[in-house]
Amino acid sequence: MRRFLILPVVMVLLGGLACGVSLGSEEPLLTLSATTAPQSSPTDTPQLYDISGMYAVQGTNQQGQSYQGTAEIERTKANNYMITWTIGSQHQSGGGVFDGTTFDVDWAMGATKGKVTYTLHPDGSMSGTWTQFGVDGVGTERLTRKVN
Numbered sequence: 001m002r003r004f005l006i007l008p009v010v011m012v013l014l015g016g017l018a019c020g021v022s023l024g025s026e027e028p029l030l031t032l033s034a035t036t037a038p039q040s041s042p043t044d045t046p047q048l049y050d051i052s053g054m055y056a057v058q059g060t061n062q063q064g065q066s067y068q069g070t071a072e073i074e075r076t077k078a079n080n081y082m083i084t085w086t087i088g089s090q091h092q093s094g095g096g097v098f099d100g101t102t103f104d105v106d107w108a109m110g111a112t113k114g115k116v117t118y119t120l121h122p123d124g125s126m127s128g129t130w131t132q133f134g135v136d137g138v139g140t141e142r143l144t145r146k147v148n
Contacts, residue, residue, distance in 0.1 A: 059130075071143055080097055114131050116129070125143060
């Protein structure tokens with residue numbers, strides 16, 4: 001008569017992989033099974049920080065001259081935004097994408113066009129550099145959120 005060592009199955013869960021060993025037969029029996037996390041839907045993803053609001057603008061143009069004004073940022077859909085700057089009597093507008101830390105915008109004022117890239121800071125302000133198509137140099141700009 002044969003004697004068997006009977007041990008309970010030992011289960012270990014490691015990163016979604018369940019592993020069990022049973023020594024109840026001549027050969028140890030190893031079983032593996034994989035588990036997966038439930039699939040998430042787009043509505044389960046966390047929302048990005050909303051940069052909508054009014055901002056004070058301080059900047060320098062390509063010639064190093066400083067300027068100031070205001071900017072209004074409006075969310076149009078998910079991470080898409082419209083921005084309107086008012087610098088003196090001039091109004092510029094643009095649209096762009098915010099990815100959680102970077103806000104990339106294409107802007108225009110009549111036939112004048114360019115790009116600006118802002119970086120979001122922990123205090124909610126943004127700073128960046130901008131270009132104007134056909135003009136040498138880079139301008140700088142800082143947006144500071146206005147408290148309502």
